[in-house]
Amino acid sequence: MKRIGVLLSGRGSNFQAIARNVRNGSLPVEIAIVISNRAEAAGLSIATDLGFPAVCLPSKGLDRETYDRQLLDELSKHNVDLICLAGYMRLLSPAFIRAFPMRILNIHPSLLPSFPGLDAQHQAVEHGVKYSGCTVHIVDEHLDAGPIILQAVVALEGNDSADTLSARILAEEHRIYSEAIRIVASGNYRIDGRRVNPGVS
Ligand code: GRF
Secondary structure (H helix, E strand, O other): OOEEEEEEOOOOHHHHHHHHHHHOOOOOOEEEEEEEOOOOOHHHHHHHHHOOOEEEOOOOOOOHHHHHHHHHHHHHHOOOOEEEEOOOOOOOOHHHHHHOOOOEEEEEOOOOOOOOOOOHHHHHHHHOOOEEEEEEEEOOOOOOOOOEEEEEEEEOOOOOOHHHHHHHHHHHHHHHHHHHHHHHHHOOEEEEOOEEEEOOO
16 A cells, blocks of 8 residues: 655645545555644644644754755655645755655645646636636646646636635545545556546556
8 A cells, every 4th residue: 555645734624634535445545644844733733633643843944955854754764655745835845856756746726727826716716717626736846837637626606705715625625635646546547748647557
């Protein structure tokens, strides 16, 4: 069974959804370690309460390369095969990304390549798009830019605020993140250029 490492910085609802699917057997991976760069992240206490191995590695005051070396040490201690970013609010260094080529996943609350970066739901409401959603993608050295594994579409309503839109997108995030991890962990997919094709290997 593939061993996943989860990196988070905050609320941890995506991690919680992944953990639920791991526990109920619908997502056949092992959660090897949960790492938070913030001690106060709710996701860290969720992991501990659920009995998963979890640590805080505080990032404050450390430059990216130094911090990422600590992260890599921790991940290798736990023999991690696949990394899932779940609300991890730091950019990863090129050295870190090279250490896990095509094996780092991220979830972003928009239909990439629209609205990368922070406050994607707010950006979508302000832009007046009719549809937004979420994207699970492979992390490369560019922000929110790597090959797309899965997306889900959410329609905007006339009176949507960033908050109401975020809530509907989040429900889809919780569904597709586990599905994407299942695809990658099974090895049953092929990457052709930017295209990730599930079901062929
Ligand atoms: C989610 O909206 C995710 O798409 C983004 O950060 C948020 C994390 O939420 N990358 P949570 O911590 O998983 O609840």
